[in-house]
Amino acid sequence: MAHSRSASRPRSILIVLGALVGAAIAIWNFVTPLTGVTGTFGAGLVIASSVLIALAGIVIQLTEPGAIRTILRVLVALGLLGTAAAAYFLHEWWLIAAMGVVLIGLIYDIASSRGARSKGAYA
Amino acid sequence: MNRKTVSLAFALAFFAAAGYAQDTTATDSTATDSGTATSTDSSSTDTGTSATTDTGTTSDTSTDQQADNPAANENAPPGPDANADQPKPVADSVAQPMLASGPRERNGTPLVPEQPVWNSFHGQLSAQKYSPLTQINPDNVGDLEKVWQVHTGDVSDGSGDKPATVWSATPIFANDTLYIGTPFYRVLALDPATGEQKWAFDTKSKLEALTQPALKNRGVAYWQAENPVAGKVCQKIVYIGTMDAQLFALDADTGKPCPDFGDDGVLNVDKWNTVNDSFPLSVLQPPTVAGNHLILGWAGQDWESAEAPPGAVFSVDAQTGELQWSFETLPENIRRKTGTANVWTAMSVDPGLNMVYLPVASPSPNYWGGNRTEQIPYATSTTALDLDTGKVVWSRQWVHHDIWDYDINSAPTLMDITVDGKEIPALMQGTKMGFLFVVNRETGEDVWPIEERPVPQGDGTVKGEVYAKTQPFPTKPAPLLDQSKKPEVWGIADLVSGGACSKLFDNLTYEGMYTPPTTKGEGTLAYPDSAGGVQWGGVAFDPDAQIAVVNTSHIVQYIKLWERQDYEQNAGGSGNENGFYPQKGAPYGMSLGNALNSLGMPCWKPPFGELVAIDMHTGDVKWRKPLGSSQKYGFFMPESMGSPTIGGPAVTKSGLIFIGATMDAKARAYDIQTGKELWSSQLEAPVVANPAIYEYKGREYVAFISGGNSILKPTVGDMVAVYALPEN
Numbered sequence: 001m002a003h004s005r006s007a008s009r010p011r012s013i014l015i016v017l018g019a020l021v022g023a024a025i026a027i028w029n030f031v032t033p034l035t036g037v038t039g040t041f042g043a044g045l046v047i048a049s050s051v052l053i054a055l056a057g058i059v060i061q062l063t064e065p066g067a068i069r070t071i072l073r074v075l076v077a078l079g080l081l082g083t084a085a086a087a088y089f090l091h092e093w094w095l096i097a098a099m100g101v102v103l104i105g106l107i108y109d110i111a112s113s114r115g116a117r118s119k120g121a122y123a
Numbered sequence: 124m125n126r127k128t129v130s131l132a133f134a135l136a137f138f139a140a141a142g143y144a145q146d147t148t149a150t151d152s153t154a155t156d157s158g159t160a161t162s163t164d165s166s167s168t169d170t171g172t173s174a175t176t177d178t179g180t181t182s183d184t185s186t187d188q189q190a191d192n193p194a195a196n197e198n199a200p201p202g203p204d205a206n207a208d209q210p211k212p213v214a215d216s217v218a219q220p221m222l223a224s225g226p227r228e229r230n231g232t233p234l235v236p237e238q239p240v241w242n243s244f245h246g247q248l249s250a251q252k253y254s255p256l257t258q259i260n261p262d263n264v265g266d267l268e269k270v271w272q273v274h275t276g277d278v279s280d281g282s283g284d285k286p287a288t289v290w291s292a293t294p295i296f297a298n299d300t301l302y303i304g305t306p307f308y309r310v311l312a313l314d315p316a317t318g319e320q321k322w323a324f325d326t327k328s329k330l331e332a333l334t335q336p337a338l339k340n341r342g343v344a345y346w347q348a349e350n351p352v353a354g355k356v357c358q359k360i361v362y363i364g365t366m367d368a369q370l371f372a373l374d375a376d377t378g379k380p381c382p383d384f385g386d387d388g389v390l391n392v393d394k395w396n397t398v399n400d401s402f403p404l405s406v407l408q409p410p411t412v413a414g415n416h417l418i419l420g421w422a423g424q425d426w427e428s429a430e431a432p433p434g435a436v437f438s439v440d441a442q443t444g445e446l447q448w449s450f451e452t453l454p455e456n457i458r459r460k461t462g463t464a465n466v467w468t469a470m471s472v473d474p475g476l477n478m479v480y481l482p483v484a485s486p487s488p489n490y491w492g493g494n495r496t497e498q499i500p501y502a503t504s505t506t507a508l509d510l511d512t513g514k515v516v517w518s519r520q521w522v523h524h525d526i527w528d529y530d531i532n533s534a535p536t537l538m539d540i541t542v543d544g545k546e547i548p549a550l551m552q553g554t555k556m557g558f559l560f561v562v563n564r565e566t567g568e569d570v571w572p573i574e575e576r577p578v579p580q581g582d583g584t585v586k587g588e589v590y591a592k593t594q595p596f597p598t599k600p601a602p603l604l605d606q607s608k609k610p611e612v613w614g615i616a617d618l619v620s621g622g623a624c625s626k627l628f629d630n631l632t633y634e635g636m637y638t639p640p641t642t643k644g645e646g647t648l649a650y651p652d653s654a655g656g657v658q659w660g661g662v663a664f665d666p667d668a669q670i671a672v673v674n675t676s677h678i679v680q681y682i683k684l685w686e687r688q689d690y691e692q693n694a695g696g697s698g699n700e701n702g703f704y705p706q707k708g709a710p711y712g713m714s715l716g717n718a719l720n721s722l723g724m725p726c727w728k729p730p731f732g733e734l735v736a737i738d739m740h741t742g743d744v745k746w747r748k749p750l751g752s753s754q755k756y757g758f759f760m761p762e763s764m765g766s767p768t769i770g771g772p773a774v775t776k777s778g779l780i781f782i783g784a785t786m787d788a789k790a791r792a793y794d795i796q797t798g799k800e801l802w803s804s805q806l807e808a809p810v811v812a813n814p815a816i817y818e819y820k821g822r823e824y825v826a827f828i829s830g831g832n833s834i835l836k837p838t839v840g841d842m843v844a845v846y847a848l849p850e851n
Contacts, residue, residue, distance in 0.1 A: 033807070034805045034806065034807060035805065036757075036759070036787065036788070036789075036805045037757035038807075040756055040757025041756040041757060042756045042757030042758045043757050045756075086758070089758040089759055089760070090757055090758060090759065091759055
C-alpha cells in the first residue's frame with residue numbers, strides 16, 4: 001500500500017533529530033553554571049518548545065496525510081521560528097542551528113509527501 | 124538579514140513574551156521595607172566559602188559598647204541668618220565655592236602612587252581606579268581566563284528568613300592578600316593567586332534590614348603602620364562595618380580582633396547617634412583610610428523618615444578608634460526636624476594637600492523640603508576638609524534644596540589635568556543628574572564654567588516648599604544624559620501598549636529638569652531618576668592619556684507626593700528605589716514608579732545605559748557607546764540598547780577599561796582609545812562595584828565580585844571571580 005510505504009519512510013527524522021539536539025542544547029544551557037541563562041525561564045521555555053517539536057515530528061511520521069498532519073506541520077513551522085527567535089535572544093547560537101536542521105527536515109517532509117502523492121496519482 | 128534587522132524583527136514578539144522592561148527597573152518583591160525587622164538568627168551564618176576554597180578558622184567577637192558623647196563639633200556650618208523665616212534663594216550664596224582657606228601646598232606625596240595599588244574601595248585614595256600595570260593589554264586581553272573563583276555562601280534572594288543581599292564590594296589587595304567583605308558581614312582573607320582561604324572572621328552581626336531594604340556591604344578597608352612595632356599585633360588592620368553600626372578592626376595577618384581598637388576590636392559608631400536615634404548609623408561603606416585617620420560616613424533611611432539622624436562624618440584613630448574630629452553637614456538649629464545629608468559612599472583623599480573630599484547626600488526626607496527651607500550649604504555637595512582637623516577648606520553644592528534624592532553618591536575622582544597648556548589639580552564629581560562637575564581640588568573653583576541657571580518653580584500644589592531659583596549646570600563636559608528636553612517615548616513600547624506610554628508621559632508634570640515633585644495627576648516625570656546617571660562606581664581616570672571613563676544609567680521614573688490622608692488610603696508596597704514611602708514626619712508621603720507600560724516595557728527610548736570616555740584636555744566626549752545588554756527571563760536585548768548600570772570601571776596604563784555593572788552579569792574589557800569591546804566573561808549576577816586590578820608574584824590579576832542588586836534584576840550572587848593571562 002502506498003500509505004504503508006509512506007509511513008515507513010523516515011520522512012520527519014530530521015525534524016525529530018534537530019529538535020532533540022535542540023532540547024539537549026537548551027537543557028545544557030539551563031543546567032550548566034555561567035551560561036548566562038542558567039535556570040532562567042527563557043532557557044526552560046526553549047527546552048519545552050524543542051521537546052514539543054520533537055513530539056510533533058514523531059506524530060507527523062505516524063499520521064496519514066490529512067488535516068492533522070498539515071496542522072502539525074504548521075505548528076512545527078511556528079514552533080521552530082519561535083524557538084529560533086527565543087534562542088537568538090538567549091544567545092543560544094547552536095540551538096538556532098538545530099532549528100535550521102528542523103527546518104530542513106520540515107521541507108524534506110513536505111517535499112517527500114508531495115513526491116509520494118504524485119507517484120500515487122500516476123500509479 | 125543583518126543582525127540589526129533581525130533584532131528589530133524579533134523585538135516585538137520578544138517583548139510581548141518576556142515583559143522585558145520590568146527588569147530594567149525591577150522591584151525586588153523580596154525586599155523588606157526599611158526599618159522592618161526580620162527575624163533572623165544571627166548565628167545562622169553557617170555559610171562557609173565553597174568551590175575552590177574551604178572555610179578556614181573563624182574567629183568570634185561579640186561586643187557591644189555603650190555610647191559616649193561625641194566630641195564637640197567645630198565645623199558646623201553657620202546657622203541660618205536672622206531672617207530664616209524668609210528664606211532666600213540659596214543659589215546666590217553657593218554659586219561659587221565656599222572657600223574657608225586658601226590654596227594648599229602639596230607636601231610632595233604624588234597623587235598617583237608610584238607602585239600598583241589597590242588597597243581601598245576605589246583602588247587608590249584619588250579614586251582614579253587606575254592601575255599602572257601593563258601585562259594585560261589590548262592585544263592579549265582576549266586570552267584572559269578565569270584562574271580561580273570562590274563562592275562565599277553569604278547570599279540571600281530574600282525568599283528565606285533573611286533579607287536579600289546587595290553586594291557592592293570591591294576586593295582590596297594588600298599584605299599579599301585579597302580581602303573581601305560579604306553582605307553577611309564576614310571578612311575573608313584569600314590567597315590572591317589561588318583563592319585559598321587564609322582566614323575568615325564573622326562579625327555575627329544581626330542580619331536584619333535595619334536601615335536598608337537589603338543586607339548591603341561595600342567591602343573592607345585596610346591600614347598598616349608606617350613604623351610597625353615588631354612582635355605587636357595589629358600593625359596591619361582590616362576593617363568592616365555593619366548595618367547595626369559597629370566597626371570591627373581585625374589583625375590583617377590573623378583575622379583576630381584588635382584589642383586596642385574600640386572595645387576589644389569593635390567600635391560602636393552608634394554612640395555618636397545622639398540627636399535623633401530613629402535608626403542606627405549603618406556602616407555599609409568601608410571607612411576611608413588616610414594616614415592614621417579612619418574617615419567614617421554612614422547610611423540611613425531618608426526615604427522613610429523626615430526626622431533622621433543628622434549627617435556627620437567622623438575621623439577616628441586607625442589603631443584605637445578614638446574620635447579625632449567630626450564634621451556636621453546640617454546647621455545645628457534644624458538638626459532635629461530634618462536629617463541625613465550624610466556621606467554613605469566612598470570618599471577620596473589627596474595626601475599631598477592633606478584634604479579629604481566628601482560626597483554629601485541630600486537631606487531628609489528625600490522628596491519634600493518644607494521642613495528644611497533654610498540654607499543647608501553642605502547638602503548634596505562635594506566638601507573638602509582638612510584631614511587633620513576636619514575643618515572645611517571649600518565646598519560646592521551641586522543641587523540647591525534637593526528634593527529629588529540627587530545624593531552625591533560617588534567619591535570625586537582626583538586628577539591632574541592639562542587644559543589649554545595649564546596644569547590643574549582637578550576634581551571630577553559624577554552625579555545622579557548625569558552632570559560631571561570639574562573643579563580645582565585645591566580651591567573648588569571651576570575648571571570649565573559652571574553656570575547657575577533658572578529652574579522650574581513648581582505648580583503651587585505643595586505646601587511649605589521654597590524652591591531654589593537656580594541650579595548649577597556645567598558647561599563642560601557635556602551632560603552624560605540629554606536632560607535638556609523631555610525623554611522621547613519609545614515607539615515600540617508605545618505601540619504594543621496601545622499608546623499607554625504617550626498617555627503616561629502626557630499626564631506627567633514636566634517643565635524641564637528639576638521639575639519639583641507634585642501632588643497632581645500621576646506626578647512629575649523624573650529624568651534622570653535617583654537610580655540614574657552615575658552611581659557609586661564613579662569616574663575612572665587614566666592619568667597618562669588624561670581620559671576619564673564613566674558608565675551611566677538612563678531611567679525615567681515618576682514621583683508623586685500624597686497628602687497624608689490620601690497616602691494612608693492608597694499606599695502600597697515598596698521595593699528598592701520603587702514604590703511607596705511614608706516620609707514620616709512630613710505632611711506628604713510619596714510614591715516613585717518606573718515609567719513602564721502595562722507589559723513592563725520601558726516607555727522611554729533606549730539606550731538604557733552607556734559607557735563614556737572624556738578627553739580631559741578639552742572636556743569633550745571622546746567616544747560613547749551603549750554598555751551591556753538588558754536581560755529578562757534569560758532573554759538578552761540587543762547591545763545597541765545598552766543596560767542600566769550600577770558599579771563602575773577600572774582602567775590600566777596599557778589602555779584597557781574593565782567593567783561589570785550591567786544586567787547581563789558580564790565582566791567586560793574595552794579599549795580606552797576606541798571603546799571597542801575586547802573581552803567578556805559571564806558571571807552569575809551583575810557586578811555592582813568596581814573591579815580590582817593587582818599584581819602578585821609577577822602576574823597581573825583582575826578581580827570581580829558578582830553580587831547583584833535588585834535595582835538591576837532580582838538575581839543575586841556570592842561569587843568572586845579572578846582572571847589572568849594563561850601561564851606560559
